[in-house]
Amino acid sequence: MRIIIHGTGAIGGVVGAALIRAGHEVIGIARGRMLDAIRDSGLTMISPKGTVTVDMPCVAHPSEIDFRPDDMVLLCVKGQDTDAALKDLRAAGMTDQPLFCLQNGVANERAALRYFPNVHGVTVMMPATYLSPGEVITHGAPCYGLFIIGRCTGGADAADAALKAAFDPANMACLQSDAVMQSKYGKLLMNLGNIVDALLPLDADRARFTARLKSEAEAVFAAAGVAWEDMGVDNPNRAKFLKVVDIDGVPRSGSSTRQSVARGAGSVETDYLNGEVALLGRLHGVPAPLNAAMAAVAARLMVDGKGAGGMTEADLDAVFLAAT
Numbered sequence: 001m002r003i004i005i006h007g008t009g010a011i012g013g014v015v016g017a018a019l020i021r022a023g024h025e026v027i028g029i030a031r032g033r034m035l036d037a038i039r040d041s042g043l044t045m046i047s048p049k050g051t052v053t054v055d056m057p058c059v060a061h062p063s064e065i066d067f068r069p070d071d072m073v074l075l076c077v078k079g080q081d082t083d084a085a086l087k088d089l090r091a092a093g094m095t096d097q098p099l100f101c102l103q104n105g106v107a108n109e110r111a112a113l114r115y116f117p118n119v120h121g122v123t124v125m126m127p128a129t130y131l132s133p134g135e136v137i138t139h140g141a142p143c144y145g146l147f148i149i150g151r152c153t154g155g156a157d158a159a160d161a162a163l164k165a166a167f168d169p170a171n172m173a174c175l176q177s178d179a180v181m182q183s184k185y186g187k188l189l190m191n192l193g194n195i196v197d198a199l200l201p202l203d204a205d206r207a208r209f210t211a212r213l214k215s216e217a218e219a220v221f222a223a224a225g226v227a228w229e230d231m232g233v234d235n236p237n238r239a240k241f242l243k244v245v246d247i248d249g250v251p252r253s254g255s256s257t258r259q260s261v262a263r264g265a266g267s268v269e270t271d272y273l274n275g276e277v278a279l280l281g282r283l284h285g286v287p288a289p290l291n292a293a294m295a296a297v298a299a300r301l302m303v304d305g306k307g308a309g310g311m312t313e314a315d316l317d318a319v320f321l322a323a324t
């Protein structure tokens with residue numbers, strides 16, 4: 001089995017490095033300074049277990065890969081980059097190989113089913129950061145991360161068993177689920193605070209904002225008949241496999257959305273997180289003004305090109321007040 005990782009940032013980088021360390025054949029698809037750095041000096045992964053550097057064969061585009069029947073593809077780009085990545089994979093010759101979406105949100109699997117028949121969801125519980133080109137970190141212990149996997153349409157099959165067999169010995173706890181999208185909807189509730197984390201200074205009180213976004217989303221899910229599994233700290237598998245621990249000298253740098261803003265990535269995933277709630281609300285006639293407002297604020301942030309932490313709690317209070 002060969003494992004192709006599309007998007008070697010925080011998640012793809014840690015997963016790729018861990019799989020290579022465990023002896024797997026991995027090919028990364030990377031771009032920009034990350035691609036140059038990996039080609040020049042390898043990929044360095046920092047974790048609570050220490051620092052390792054691996055050689056990761058990388059290509060700049062799927063068209064450079066001769067797809068084989070025994071390939072599996074791990075999609076690790078942010079939601080806003082999914083459609084382009086999927087089209088590139090199809091044009092490059094990928095057909096019915098298993099595609100695993102290691103992504104937040106619930107829209108990626110549906111997008112992938114438009115192009116491919118063999119689509120699997122992955123709920124990613126891993127506090128990872130793209131530190132600099134060629135360098136990623138996970139603050140997860142005792143495992144680097146916890147992954148819930150299964151066919152996105154329900155059930156689990158031989159491809160899920162094969163991914164589990166690769167992940168578990170690579171210190172990435174992997175649990176098969178017959179209803180993986182339920183855990184992904186539960187994870188989505190946690191990610192509604194990503195944009196709040198990106199907007200506010202690090203010492204601000206985020207909880208009162210994220211609680212309101214979450215409760216609005218729960219009402220939308222109820223109206224839409226969406227079942228979800230709580231993936232928060234009370235989830236029994238969290239305590240067993242994954243704690244966020246300190247690593248000397250490298251503080252956890254915030255949510256994946258904050259990381260995008262801080263890195264000047266030029267786009268954020270909010271339309272596929274809070275925007276998913278706004279979409280579902282509109283489809284089911286349930287208002288979701290707070291989540292819709294967060295998607296709009298994120299879009300504005302990209303236009304204005306402002307950095308992370310540039311909004312005060314009072315600014316955000318005003319946005320919430322205007323939205324309701």
Ligand SMILES: NC(=O)C1=CN([C@@H]2O[C@H](COP(=O)(O)OP(=O)(O)OC[C@H]3O[C@@H](n4cnc5c(N)ncnc54)[C@H](OP(=O)(O)O)[C@@H]3O)[C@@H](O)[C@H]2O)C=CC1
Nearest residue numbers: 007009010011030031076077081103104124127128130256
């Ligand atoms: N980071 C975390 O702690 C967690 C993240 N997640 C989820 O995992 C997913 C991945 O997030 P994360 O790893 O943080 O994101 P990153 O931005 O760190 O990594 C994504 C990488 O994919 C690259 N990329 C995007 N499109 C292409 C393309 N067409 N060709 C080649 N490379 C491409 C990006 O390049 P560029 O930088 O140039 O855009 C970037 O290097 C997201 O859905 C996120 O929400 C889930 C749990 C935790």
Ligand SMILES: CC(C)(CO)C(=O)C(=O)O
Nearest residue numbers: 104127190254255256257
């Ligand atoms: C839950 C959280 C915030 C963990 O880092 C995450 O999933 C993300 O950063 O996108």
